[in-house]
Amino acid sequence: MKEEFLGNVSKGAPVVGGNFWLWLSSHDINWWVAVATLAYIGASFVFAWRKDRRAQRARESESGRG
Known part of the structure; x- marks a missing residue:
């Protein structure tokens, strides 16, 4: 079953690529x-x-330390 699927995919690849x-x-x-x-x-x-998320995390971590 898997081999059939892979065979059909490989046959259709040039058409799809084209x-x-x-x-x-x-x-x-x-x-x-x-x-x-x-x-x-x-x-x-x-x-x-x-960048905004990083700045917000930095502010939150600084406010939590004090």
Whole structure:
């Protein structure tokens, strides 16, 4: 059963990979700039949120010591 599944997956991989490459290459530069911008905004949000959490933990640990 497992061998059959792996065999079917390996037979379908070139088709899926080819379709993914066609989808990937069919987008123009504006689409890629939009994706990069969204990734940058998302990463900035995550880093700011993590920095705020670290600062909040530091304040909590300092207030607990005194």
